[in-house]
Amino acid sequence: MIGGQGFPDREFETRVARAQAVMAKYQIAALLLTTEPDVRYVTGFLTRFWESPTRPWFVVLPAAGKPIAVIPSIGANLMGSTWIEDIRCWSAPNYTDDGVSLLIETLGEVTEKGDTIGVPSGIETHLRFPLDSWQRVQSGLSDRTFGGDSAIMRDLRMIKSDAEIAKIKDACNVGHRAFSRVAEIASAGVALRDVFRRFQILCLEEGADYVPYLAGAAEKGGYADVISPATNAALEKGHVMMLDTGLMLDGYFCDFDRNFSIGQPDTAVxxxxxKLVIATRTAFEQARPGQTAADLFHAMLGVVGQQGAGADAGRFGHGLGMQLTEGLSIIPNDHTVLAPGMVLTLEPCIALGSGKIMVHEENIAIRQTGAEWLTVPAKPEIDVIP
Amino acid sequence: MIGGQGFPDREFETRVARAQAVMAKYQIAALLLTTEPDVRYVTGFLTRFWESPTRPWFVVLPAAGKPIAVIPSIGANLMGSTWIEDIRCWSAPNYTDDGVSLLIETLGEVTEKGDTIGVPSGIETHLRFPLDSWQRVQSGLSDRTFGGDSAIMRDLRMIKSDAEIAKIKDACNVGHRAFSRVAEIASAGVALRDVFRRFQILCLEEGADYVPYLAGAAEKGGYADVISPATNAALEKGHVMMLDTGLMLDGYFCDFDRNFSIGQPDTAVxxxxxKLVIATRTAFEQARPGQTAADLFHAMLGVVGQQGAGADAGRFGHGLGMQLTEGLSIIPNDHTVLAPGMVLTLEPCIALGSGKIMVHEENIAIRQTGAEWLTVPAKPEIDVIP
Incomplete structure (x- = not known):
């Protein structure tokens, strides 16, 4: 159960069967997966060891049958605890052949001359092993064609099972409990950097496995950006403080933020x-199968108006799940049709002048008849820390 | 100072000057950097926002002059707080041109027809943007040659400045204080998963900015691997518990572990x-400029003997710094000559039979005349939690 994160094997069988159905449609003879979420999605292999960049990890998904793991021997025990049966190992790091021959052999075994091997190549993907090795793999299989994966992995992962949505909701609940305790850890005079430390402690106390992501800011009348690390500057009366957390539970993320006014807020804040809260509620009401990501963008833009158009966070939300951000983007050019099982953040942004912005973020799931809040949605009145 | 993590601009000027000197030697007209540590190394751009895979980030290092940032506009404010002056932004995600044209234009500007553009391609590297975009960048600059970076980034980052070593030592001290409090949070009956949560809380209380990595295990007579996530199984008398933390402070990692016996240990444990502690001490005594990584491997193998040869963790230590693991590996085939400024983990492993192992890990810096402990080295007697 370690490797499977509590999912029954059937969860993985379903994922793989769906992938293989689309592979058949696009005549992809095998998929080569190299990143943490793609590998985990089809195997259940859950470890924080990906933090180390040293070793490459490969999963080959053939046209039929279970995935094959081609991995460093340090992972053999953990991979052996998943539903995967064919586990091929080498002792890594190996400076002359770091899994390359074993991967070529495996891909060669499950494909034939002229076949296409799919590698995720579109937006949000990358190849998680060295370019030198990639060139050797391509040369070693020069009678196969390497192509994209036709977004198979992205599309599959975008539609969550009920079991996955339940895990994301659990993560949201942990975040909610942590946010409801912010007054315990933040007040005028406390350094924002210490607020960050203490907020991560709250997340852990409330049940997070860990806190891969925390961003935020505290400034007068809004903040300059939403990605900077915390400084040692102390909170002051009149600051608006935003904390945006991506905590993880059982391998799944929540990703939402809350704003707090230190002392009474001014009218603009x-x-x-x-407006931001009303924008998320408006998008929530509109979110149902058949609507598009772009529709949600325009729904929120309709509320925040010109103030929103000027803000530069780039989008008004995105998918989430095994990654902090994944799948669709809530932007005018994303015409992805919403479907049951999608999990999204709604994250409108407002510009307040002098380069200051405010953002607000909630998490929702798309169900057959509409949307479901995964977060406990915020009130329109900003929380005040006296 | 946010972006610079407290380093003076001179730190970055020195890094860039060193890179450009080696670029000249290998006739590399520009470097293309895409990963978090490489981008941060030359710019000081520090953010946890890399957790989101959606947007690519590029830095172009020309043959002379400052690096040029080619980044999503969401990062403009933070990049603007660093020493970088030339910051070129696009609004990402952009489904038709996600920074590709801007990157081609920038690379075209700083190189000429026939020039070689270096991209880190060797062990531990990867290209952090989609293969589709990479192919378009190569096509768009078809009269340039894309090649490796001759390990310039790896070699440069391997030799730390005193300011960098000080940051790693600070991180080690945080870890030391957290480990010295483990008896507060772990005892028979507590689930290992809760020990993990509480240990991360200790790290944060003691001053960590965050805890990207925690692994460990608790089993009788050793553990089966060192990368599995914690389960809900409770600690029992007779267990040996290992916690291995990679916490971060100011953008730098420590990476070391400690073993604890729940109740009195048996003779084998x-x-x-x-033996593991003596092995690290033996390697420490031998570690000085002129020795090699392989020499340290053999020094530790001489102590752990046949028990060590059987264990399969793959290596007896590695470099560390901006990443949990980076640079050299302590394996028989790594003949890197130790030099002042290197920071290493010493991490011997012993097999205990029935598939069980034990590992122990310390962090050291290589100085002119020998090694310096960055961790407070463990005693030979395993710590006992009554």
Whole structure:
């Protein structure tokens, strides 16, 4: 059960069967997967060891049958605890052949001359092993064609099972409990960097496995960006503080933020917060199968208006799941049709002048008849820390 | 100062000057950097936002002059706080041109027809943007040659400045204080998963910015591997528990572990722990400029003997710094000559039979005349939690 994160084998059988059905449609003879979420999606292999960049990890998904793991021997025991049966190992790091021959052999075994091997190549993907090795793999299989994966992995992962949505909701609940305790850890005079440390402690106390992502800011009348690390500057009355957490539980993320006013908010901040909350509610009401990501963008833009168009966070939300951000983007050019099983963040942004912005973020799931809140949605009134 | 993590601009000027000197030697007209540590190394751009895989980030290092940042506009404010002046942004995600044209234009500007553009391609590297975009960048600059970076980034980052070593030592001290409090959070009956949560809390309380990596295990007579996530199984008398943390402070990692016996250890466990500690001390004594990584491997193997040869963790240590693991590996085939400024983990492993192992890990810096402990080295006697 370690490797499977509590999913029954059937969960993985279903994922693989779906992938193989689309592979057949696109005449892809095998998929080569190299990144943490793609490998985990088809195997259940869950470890924080990916933090080390040293060793490559490969999973080959043939046209039929279970995935084959081609991995460093340090992972053999853990991979052996998953539903995967064919586990091929080498002792890594190996400076002359770091899994390359074993991968070529495996891909060669499950494909034939002229076949296409699919490698995720589109937006949000990357190849997680050295270019030198990649060139050797291509040369070693020069009678096969390497192509993209026709977004198979992206599309599959975008539609979550009920079991996956339950895990994301559990993560959201941990985040909710942590946010409801922020007054315990933040007040005027406390350094933002210490607030960050203490907020991560709250997340862990409330049940997070770990906290891969925390961003935020605290400035007067809004903040300059949403990705900077915390400084040692102390909170002051009049600051609006935003904390945005991506905590993980059982291998799944939540990703939402909350704003707090240190002391009473000014009218602009209070008004922006109210508008942002109403924007998420408006998008929530509209979110159902058949609508598009772009529709949700315009729904939120309709509320935040010109103030929103000027803000530069790039999008008004995105998919989430095994990664902090994955799948669709809530932007005018994303015409992905919403479907049951999608999990999204709604994240409108408002510009407040002088380069300041405010953002607000909730998490929702798309169900047959509409949307379901995974977060407990915020009130229009910004929380005040006296 | 946010972006610079407290380093003076001179730190970055020195790094870039060193890179450009080696680029000249290998006739590399520009380097293309795409990963978090490589981008941060030359710019000081520090953010946890890399957790989101959606957007690519590029830095172009020309043959002379400062690096040029080619980044999503969401990062403009933070990059603007670093020493970088030339910051070129696009609004990402962009489904038709996600930074590709801007990158081609920038690379075209700083190189000429026939020039070689270096891209890190060797062990531990990867290209952090989609293969589709990479192919378009290559086509768009078909009169340039894309080649490796001759390990410039790896070699440069392997030799730390005193300021970098000080940061790693600070991180080690945080870890030391957390480990010295483990008896507060772990005892028979506590689930290992809760020990993990509580240990991360200790790290944060003691000053970590965050805890990207925690692994460990608790089993009788050793553990089956060192990369599995924690389960809900409770600690029992007779277990040997290992916690291995990679916590981060100011953008730098420590990476070391400690073993604890729940109740009195049996002879095999106590003996293995003593041998592991003696092995690290032996390697420490031998570690000085002129020795090689392989020499340290053999020094530790001489202590752990046949028990060590059977264990399969793959190596007896590695470099560390901006990443949990980076640079050299302590294996028989790594003949890297130790030099002042290197920071290493010493991490021997012993096999205990029935598939069980034990590992022990310390962090050291290589100085002119020998090694310096960055961790407070463990005693030969394993710590006992009554």
């Amino acid at each position: 209070a008004g922006a917060h109210e | 106590a003996g293995a722990h003593e």
